[in-house]
Amino acid sequence: MIEDWCSKTVRVRVPATSANVGAGFDCLGFAVTLYSELELTLTSKSGLDFQLEGEGSDEIVPEDENIVWNSIRKMLERIETPHKILGAKMKMKNSIPLSRGLGSSAAAIVSGLFAANECLENPLNREQILDLATEIEGHPDNVAPALNGNFTVNVMKKFEDRIQVDSFNFKPRVDLKFIAAIPNFHLETKKARAVLPESISRADAIFNLSRVAMLIASLSTGDERFLSEAFDDRLHQPYRMNLIPGMSEVFKAAKESGAIGACLSGAGPCLIAFTLPKLKNELEISNSMRDAFSKFGIESRVEILDLDSNGAVVI
Numbered sequence: 001m002i003e004d005w006c007s008k009t010v011r012v013r014v015p016a017t018s019a020n021v022g023a024g025f026d027c028l029g030f031a032v033t034l035y036s037e038l039e040l041t042l043t044s045k046s047g048l049d050f051q052l053e054g055e056g057s058d059e060i061v062p063e064d065e066n067i068v069w070n071s072i073r074k075m076l077e078r079i080e081t082p083h084k085i086l087g088a089k090m091k092m093k094n095s096i097p098l099s100r101g102l103g104s105s106a107a108a109i110v111s112g113l114f115a116a117n118e119c120l121e122n123p124l125n126r127e128q129i130l131d132l133a134t135e136i137e138g139h140p141d142n143v144a145p146a147l148n149g150n151f152t153v154n155v156m157k158k159f160e161d162r163i164q165v166d167s168f169n170f171k172p173r174v175d176l177k178f179i180a181a182i183p184n185f186h187l188e189t190k191k192a193r194a195v196l197p198e199s200i201s202r203a204d205a206i207f208n209l210s211r212v213a214m215l216i217a218s219l220s221t222g223d224e225r226f227l228s229e230a231f232d233d234r235l236h237q238p239y240r241m242n243l244i245p246g247m248s249e250v251f252k253a254a255k256e257s258g259a260i261g262a263c264l265s266g267a268g269p270c271l272i273a274f275t276l277p278k279l280k281n282e283l284e285i286s287n288s289m290r291d292a293f294s295k296f297g298i299e300s301r302v303e304i305l306d307l308d309s310n311g312a313v314v315i
């Protein structure tokens with residue numbers, strides 16, 4: 001008789017992330033202090049025993065659409081293991097709001113891959129986990145900081161049979177605080193990508209190149225002089241504006257109450273403002289962003305967040 005097999009049980013914690021950072025569409029992203037936790041045991045018994053607490057627990061997701069489990073299955077197709085793994089026991093505690101632009105799907109993918117890798121004594125290294133996570137997500141700007149923490153600059157290279165990501169990870173020399181205004185409606189990334197044009201003008205391309213370069217120069221040197229110009233974008237935000245009522249007014253309100261900049265977090269609808277801890281104006285910015293949204297009939301909750309420097313960790 002073949003005995004049932006169970007892996008060791010592993011608990012991991014993965015941060016929320018904010019992608020694009022204005023002009024760095026599909027390239028830049030950073031991790032913030034809001035988390036999802038996963039406890040995982042892989043088994044040879046088929047079927048999924050999935051428990052979810054927190055954000056998303058009121059939504060019913062069929063087993064074949066479970067992102068965590070589908071990511072693990074993708075990994076199992078790629079690696080060699082002596083065990084026939086047909087099921088899993090998963091307990092998730094999630095504080096990352098779903099479909100709001102804070103990397104909930106990236107956190108789900110990374111937590112599945114990272115935890116399964118630990119359960120199986122690390123057949124993949126971090127670079128391989130990142131490549132696979134990017135292949136699943138389609139772009140690297142959330143999965144890279146979810147896995148490695150900090151601020152990341154990502155270059156995705158597509159080969160015939162695989163994807164490879166070069167991810168530069170650094171802790172900005174400008175100490176930043178983030179104010180995330182999270183509206184009470186979902187926006188699917190697919191829908192927010194469908195409104196984007198196939199091409200943009202040379203003037204808009206130059207606008208974005210100069211902002212991305214200025215942002216990275218400012219953050220990596222600690223020179224704040226031109227930072228307030230560096231969060232603007234002409235590649236995706238103007239086209240997504242119609243999907244998020246009040247978007248430019250919320251940006252304006254944040255800046256008028258002292259934020260150094262503001263942008264769409266990922267594909268939205270969360271909007272994120274940036275300030276310096278020494279200015280001590282986080283509460284003022286939070287209130288002004290919430291009020292500006294409410295003028296458009298949008299209820300929102302605001303989170304004041306810091307940079308997460310750890311990425312995915314075993315807890």
Ligand code: HSE
Pocket residue numbers: 019020025026027139141142189192193236266267
């Ligand atoms: N770069 C992506 C986008 C992030 O803006 O569509 C969303 O996950």
